[in-house]
Each structure stands twice: as structure tokens, then as C-alpha cells.
Amino acid sequence: MxxxxxxxxxxxxxxxxxxxxxxxxxxxxxxxxxxxxxxxxxxxxxxxxxxxxxxxxxxxxxxxxxxxxxxxxxxxxxxxxxxxxxxxxxxxxxxxxxxxxxxxxxxxxxxxxxxxxxxxxxxxxxxxxxxxxxxxVFPLTLREFGELYRQRPNASLDDAGLFHLYLRVGGLPGVLHTDLSDPVVDQMLGDMVNTIAIRDVIRRHRIRDVALFEAITRFAVDSVGSPVSAKRIADFMKSQRRTTAVDTVLNYLAHLGDAFLLEAVPRFDLRGRKLLQVNHKYFLGDVGLRNGIVGYRESDIGGVLENLVFLELRRRGYTVTVGIAGKHEIDFVAEKRSGRCYVQVAYLLESRATIARELNAFDAVRDAYPRVLLSLDPHQPADFEGVRHQSLTTFLRGAPLGASTAT
CATH class of the missing domain: 3.40.50.300 (P-loop containing nucleotide triphosphate hydrolases)
Known part of the structure; x- marks a missing residue:
């Protein structure tokens, strides 16, 4: 293969x-x-x-x-x-x-x-x-993942099954060279995390309190898609009877970033036109590694989907921030020299209230740059009041951002 x-x-x-x-x-x-x-x-x-x-x-x-x-x-x-x-x-x-x-x-x-x-x-x-x-070099895209998977003997998954497997195991190519059973995948992902942590962080930076480092890593990974501050992590460690300084947390997060395990995404004030210095969001360098640290949970689908979209945007050369305007938050503000695009990520659009919540995030946008809502819902129209609705899997398979929802 x-x-x-x-x-x-x-x-x-x-x-x-x-x-x-x-x-x-x-x-x-x-x-x-x-x-x-x-x-x-x-x-x-x-x-x-x-x-x-x-x-x-x-x-x-x-x-x-x-x-x-x-x-x-x-x-x-x-x-x-x-x-x-x-x-x-x-x-x-x-x-x-x-x-x-x-x-x-x-x-x-x-x-x-x-x-x-x-x-x-x-x-x-x-x-x-x-x-x-x-x-x-990023992990495999969904399209690349499918191409490699289909070289396996007796490959039988359809596109839907392939996407669920991608959510579960991530895009590191070596995983597809196993039998894909849960025990083997879990062991391999766990070993990959340990290799990155030990070789690229703990040993290189001579970290002595390994247990504290692992606890901070787990907290950050478990918070994928949510704003996180070093003080919040330090306060949580204190509640667990593990005292640590904010500077130590910041250093550990920076080390994880250098090893490409976590990437910090700053928030951008759309009204004040400036980057905010606190409460960054963190996304993993591969979603499979999250499962090697905190395990796979269906309830975390929202954060995992955001992580996949973030990686795809970065892979395509976008600079990415989180858009903030008052109480509204836009998942991603994606920018290139050619312009900007505002992106919301949703699992399913099962009700009018859900649709309204996702669209309301764009209310603070006053410019004419494109606005795109990515979701897994195949039953919604292509446009919502000027917001392009696009199939998330179509985007992950390589379609231009904001293209037709056709799968």
C-alpha cells in the first residue's frame, strides 16, 4: 500500500x-x-x-x-x-x-x-x-485516506463508513496498515502520542514533572474547540491538588505546539479589528491522536468536526483565527492574500433554532466576504440568506470552500 x-x-x-x-x-x-x-x-x-x-x-x-x-x-x-x-x-x-x-x-x-x-x-x-x-506535511486528507484505504484487501466501506472511520482513527497513514480493530488502533494511537510526548517534548525540554505535563496535555486535548487560557488550566490543576504556575502551563502548551501536537488559534475581534491575547482555541495536529489521549466519544463530534475543518483550512494555506463580535463567535475566519471567508461548522441542522443559531454568528459581519456554513446535513438548501451551505465531507474531499453541496 x-x-x-x-x-x-x-x-x-x-x-x-x-x-x-x-x-x-x-x-x-x-x-x-x-x-x-x-x-x-x-x-x-x-x-x-x-x-x-x-x-x-x-x-x-x-x-x-x-x-x-x-x-x-x-x-x-x-x-x-x-x-x-x-x-x-x-x-x-x-x-x-x-x-x-x-x-x-x-x-x-x-x-x-x-x-x-x-x-x-x-x-x-x-x-x-x-x-x-x-x-x-499534514496528515492524510479525507480523499487521500479513502485512496489508501481502498488499497487494502477486502476494503468494503462506502463513503459514509469511510468518513466515520476517519473520525475514529484520524489521518496518520500508519494506522491504515493495521487490521483496524479497536484494540490495535487504540494501542497504536496511544504509542504515537507517547512517542511525540517523550521524544519531542519531555526529553528535549527536560521536563521533570511528567505527570503534571501529561495532565495539562490531557486538559488541553479534552478542550478542543473551546476557548482555553493558561490560568484556567492552572486553576483546574489547583483544584486537583496540583499546584503549577501559569508560565509553566504556557511553556508546556508552546512545547506541544512546536511538536505539532496542538496548534493555538487566536481569537480575532471583528469590531475592534485586533487579535485577542487570551482564551485561544487549541486544535490537534491529527484527530486520531485525541482518541489516543482521551478516547473516542460520539458526544465530542462537534469539536472533532471543527478540528478537521481547521486542519483542512491550514492545509490549503489559510491563516485561521476565531471571529469574535460581542456575544457572537464565528468558528473560523480564514484568510489568504486573495481574500477572507467566514466559516461556521455544524453537525446537523435538525431544527430552525439550530439553523438560526449558526446563522446568527454572521450577524456581526459587515463586509462582503463570503460566508459558509459547513455541515453533515444533506437535506438543507444550498443557501441561507446569503450564507452558502456546503457539505462538510465534500469540502474535506477537496471541493473549493463554499462550493455546491453536491456530494
Whole structure:
């Protein structure tokens, strides 16, 4: 079973001949390694390629910057075009010096990957400011999930069943290589969370009170889709007889963000035209990991759907905030250079009161940018008083935001 993620491969090719380093980032197990191997294989017929995978024992001897330089120069000709691809580069001591050195060599292109946003950006910015670009790899889209699932022997789920499976297990590709039984999926998701927490947060930041860190992580994950403040978390910890400072909570949340496990979404005051500094919402880098932390609960469907929409908007290059105007809240204000779109996310529109509540959120909007209501309800009209109603699953499968509700 293998999936060619053409969107990312095309982006890597676009950067290939530019005088920049390409840094591929994203949550662990999102498919970065497979993507880089596919990219390396596609290039071998046209130029020299060095591929170093620091999660493979084959490259265990490549431990330092000097080791990396020696390995590259011993396997390629320096005066001929070559591409150096290093997966999980942060495992090499002094990697930033080696990458800067290689980047300065004639006819040498460098592509690297890592699972910590701040580590890569801080080190690269220090040595080669303005000479690198980042490409974030997200978990599988619903369409990609379906394409990979249908390569399984005896794949039998229809579109509805596939979507419910996606809600349950998330979009990390490795899960689809299991038998998808509940015990196996739960174990795998739990192990993925532990890997991210231990390797990318606890060990890197030398966190001593692991129990406190886990409790704060669980609280934030369980609050997906709801406003959360560091003080609120600290107060909750105090009620559980666990004293912690607000600054400690903020640091832990920042570490989780650097590891792409959680992403903070600020609130935007639509009337005052400014970002608010407190009560951000947090969304997971993959909805399946939520189930590995707090378990799967049907009652949480609203927050999970918002999380999926958030990830899809970010995947499409939108900058995302939560719109606030008085008592009204718009789930997402999605912006690109081309403009803005206001987005509400609903499970079902089962009553007039529900429809009115969702539409009322747009009352504070005074501009002419599009307004879109995404839901799983197939029985509602395409428009509500100028608000486009779109099938949420159609959007997740790749339809333009605000397109027809046809599934």
C-alpha cells in the first residue's frame, strides 16, 4: 500500500532549483519519511541523490556534522548536480553547521525534515536567515485516506463508513496498515502520542514533572474547540491538588505546539479589528491522536468536526483565527492574500433554532466576504440568506470552500 501525495511532491520540485534549503516539517508519522523517499527515487534518474534517514540503523554512524559532510562527499561528485536529503536532521549533532556548509556549495541542493517547528526555524534562521523555505506535511486528507484505504484487501466501506472511520482513527497513514480493530488502533494511537510526548517534548525540554505535563496535555486535548487560557488550566490543576504556575502551563502548551501536537488559534475581534491575547482555541495536529489521549466519544463530534475543518483550512494555506463580535463567535475566519471567508461548522441542522443559531454568528459581519456554513446535513438548501451551505465531507474531499453541496 502506497500513496503518491502529488501536491507535496510538486511543491518540493518547485523549490528544487531555487537557492534555498527546503525544510519539511509536520507532526511525527504524518508521512514525511515516505514522501522524502519518493522524492529521492524520482530524482535519481536526473541527478545525484544522497538520502540519510536518521531513524534507520543504516545511518547510525552519521552522528555529527563532520560525519554528514564526509558521507555526502564520499558518495557523490562535488562538481555535479546533487540533492542531499536528510530525514529527522535534528538527530545529528551540529546539523545546522553541516547544512549551512552544504547549502553554500555549487550545484548542491538540500532538503531536510524534522518534527519540531521551533528547533528547525531557530537554527536555520540563525545561520541562513532568508535562505530557507518550509513545507508542512499534514496528515492524510479525507480523499487521500479513502485512496489508501481502498488499497487494502477486502476494503468494503462506502463513503459514509469511510468518513466515520476517519473520525475514529484520524489521518496518520500508519494506522491504515493495521487490521483496524479497536484494540490495535487504540494501542497504536496511544504509542504515537507517547512517542511525540517523550521524544519531542519531555526529553528535549527536560521536563521533570511528567505527570503534571501529561495532565495539562490531557486538559488541553479534552478542550478542543473551546476557548482555553493558561490560568484556567492552572486553576483546574489547583483544584486537583496540583499546584503549577501559569508560565509553566504556557511553556508546556508552546512545547506541544512546536511538536505539532496542538496548534493555538487566536481569537480575532471583528469590531475592534485586533487579535485577542487570551482564551485561544487549541486544535490537534491529527484527530486520531485525541482518541489516543482521551478516547473516542460520539458526544465530542462537534469539536472533532471543527478540528478537521481547521486542519483542512491550514492545509490549503489559510491563516485561521476565531471571529469574535460581542456575544457572537464565528468558528473560523480564514484568510489568504486573495481574500477572507467566514466559516461556521455544524453537525446537523435538525431544527430552525439550530439553523438560526449558526446563522446568527454572521450577524456581526459587515463586509462582503463570503460566508459558509459547513455541515453533515444533506437535506438543507444550498443557501441561507446569503450564507452558502456546503457539505462538510465534500469540502474535506477537496471541493473549493463554499462550493455546491453536491456530494
Amino acid at each position: 502506497q500513496l503518491l501525495r502529488e501536491h507535496y511532491l510538486d511543491r518540493l520540485r518547485q523549490f528544487l532549483d531555487a537557492p534555498v534549503i527546503t525544510a519539511v516539517t509536520g507532526i511525527r508519522r504524518a508521512g514525511k519519511s515516505v514522501l522524502l523517499r519518493q522524492f529521492a527515487d524520482a530524482l535519481r534518474s536526473e541527478r545525484q541523490v544522497v538520502y540519510v534517514d536518521k531513524e534507520s540503523l543504516e545511518f547510525e554512524p552519521v552522528r555529527t556534522a563532520r560525519d554528514l559532510i564526509d558521507h555526502v562527499n564520499s558518495t557523490t561528485h562535488r562538481n555535479e548536480p546533487r540533492v542531499v536529503i536528510v530525514d529527522e536532521v535534528q538527530e545529528i549533532d551540529g546539523w545546522e553547521r553541516a547544512i549551512a556548509s552544504l547549502n553554500g556549495e555549487h550545484k548542491t541542493q538540500v532538503v531536510l525534515s524534522g518534527s519540531n517547528a521551533r528547533l528547525l526555524s531557530a537554527e536555520l534562521a540563525t545561520l541562513i536567515a532568508g535562505r530557507y523555505v518550509t513545507l508542512r
